[in-house]
Amino acid sequence: MLTLLPGCEPKENLVQTSGSLEFRSEFRTDTVLFDTVFTTIKTVTKRLWVYNRNRGAVKTDISLAGAAGTPFSVIINGDARPSAQDVTIRGRDSLLVLVRAVLGDNGQATTAKQFLVTDDLRFRTNGNEQVVRLVAYGQNAYFHRADFINTDTTWPTDKPHVIINSNYAAGGQVYQVGVVVAQNATLRIPKGARIYLHAGAYLQVNGTLLVNDLTEPAAFVPTDTVKANNANIVRFQGDRLEPYYAEVPGQWGGIVFTGTSKDNRIRYAEIKNATFGALLISPDNPTARRPDLTMENSVVRNISGSNVSFANANASSGGGIMSFSGTVTATNCLFTNCGEFAVLGVGGGIYNFNFCTFANFTPSFRRETASLTFTNEDAVNPQVKRPLTLNLRNSIVWGSLEDELFVKNHPEYAALSIRNSLLRTKEYATTPAVIGAAGVNLINTEPLFKRTSFTNPDYTLQDNSPATAPRRPAAGTVPPRDLRNLLRKMNTPSLGAYEHNK
Incomplete structure (x- = not known):
């Protein structure tokens, strides 16, 4: 056997x-x-x-x-x-x-x-x-590792640009640095540029950033419709190009504007899949040195710092725009799918939004914070209060929460004006000091976007949307064209970033 x-x-x-x-x-x-x-x-x-x-x-x-x-x-x-x-x-x-x-x-x-x-x-x-x-x-691409831009520079567009954090030693410390625009230097990013950022990478602006700037000749022909796939749009996104990562937030850091930064302008751009779209911060002297950013005809989407495992493991929060005592002006812009905040303003600052759409449904993660959140309290020492001005005009503030607007300590603001906008708010639905007198704004009225699905959203307006036929003229300045570069109805324009055209 x-x-x-x-x-x-x-x-x-x-x-x-x-x-x-x-x-x-x-x-x-x-x-x-x-x-x-x-x-x-x-x-x-x-x-x-x-x-x-x-x-x-x-x-x-x-x-x-x-x-x-x-x-x-x-x-x-x-x-x-x-x-x-x-x-x-x-x-x-x-x-x-x-x-x-x-x-x-x-x-x-x-x-x-x-x-x-x-x-x-x-x-x-x-x-x-x-x-x-x-x-x-x-x-092929232009690669930027610990790249310090000390003189006025215009990036070429014949190849994409890839930003990768690299070690940089200074003052006995080692820092992770992607691209840094020095104080008094200007970085111009012309039409059609593609900017890809590796996990955790940042573009830090101590000087000036100009994206699709008005000084660039014929960036967009006035009669052109700017579709989502328009080749002239400047795009910022992560460098993981597999289909799985096409809409995943938190893949890279963001664009940082420090206290010495000034006269920044971003036009006809898309910023997506980051921890934050733009971070304005002036930790040294937030009243004397205030970074500023103007955004026009741009889209910020798929932004979150929550549970980031491969881009910035230390991030606990993110936002389309995060401003600490900065100055932000946005016109014809769309903010969507921002996991914590579409806009966060802390420690005062100046905020002007005109004809913007904040459509924050965040279907891919849980959100507990209002899309638009502002406070005059200092981020480190809440006992310190700084002046805050908020002007929100002709815009749509909507999302998956009952309260998509939070203005903490609003009686103390230097100025607060919300006019001719459609708002989703439970807390301030009967607070005239915030939303104005009856009829000044549309409160808790469904805007009727065409499609709010995560995979293929469309935040243009249905024919019967209440935002297509305001009962009063627009509040303040009306830009001649909308986010897509289509003509506005100058007397009674639609609310939000998209002009409705049947």
Whole structure:
């Protein structure tokens, strides 16, 4: 009986001399695909599952066809190596192969066009050779690591710009720095630029930032409709370009304006998937040194610092605009899907919003804070109060909460004027000091956006929206065109960023 025991070895351990393998990578059976990879940056790790559907075990030899010259690398059974021989896969079992890549610059000076890099991962099993294609679409870019801009600079637009935090030593300390615009220097970002920021990266402005500025010739022809895919829009977003990350908040830090920053202007831009869109902060002397930002015809969306695990682990809050004693002016702007605040103003400041839409439904996470939140209290010492001015005109403030407006200590403000706007507010529904006399604003009246779904929202107005036919002329200045560059009805324009046109 003892002599017969070796014959009882399980069949899945017995190596057979026939049979082949099956492969699976994401949604593909014969290809590992890296879609749009910036050169010189290590890609994410892709998983390739190798299945042995046979009853018995098989031995396979695995190798990269490109060998030493390939930009791809693989990890087989936990070891990083270009090849492995006699790898055993038990019957009806599988093997996990991890694939990464680092693409080199292909020398193309221009743009935006991608280039293709391929290799083969070969499996030789029982005399049969099978191939899994490794495919990466490369993208050349300008890379900014601890980049200090000390003189007036205009970024070219022939290639994207990628900002990556890098160590910078100063004063015995080591800091993580992406791009810093020095005091008295100006960074111009012209129409059509694409700015991608790596996890945790920031663009810090101690001087001046001009995006699609009025001094740029013919940034937009006045008669053009600015659609969401318009090539002239300047876009800020994270550098993870896989479809999964297309709408994920908190992938990068944000744009920081410090106390010495001044005359900043952002026009026809999209800022998305960040911890905050714009942070204005003047910690040294918030009354004498106040950063300022003017935004026009721009979209800020998918912003959150909550539960960020890969961009800024220390962040506990985020916002479309977070201002600590700053000055903010926004016209024809859309703020949406901001996880904590669409706009947060702390420690006083000056805030002017005209024809803006705050549509904050945040379907992908829980939100407990009003979209528009203001206080005159200092962030560090609440006993210290500073002057705060808030002018909200011709705008829509709506979202998933009953209270989307919070003006703490509003009787103490230097000025508070909310006129000709549609507001969702339970707390101030009967507070004339905030919302004005009856009829001045539309209170808790559904604006009837066309579509509020997270995947494909449309915050233009339905034909029967109460925001399309205000009962009084607009309050204050009416911009001649809306967010999409369409003409406004100058006498009775629609509320919010979008003019309604049947």
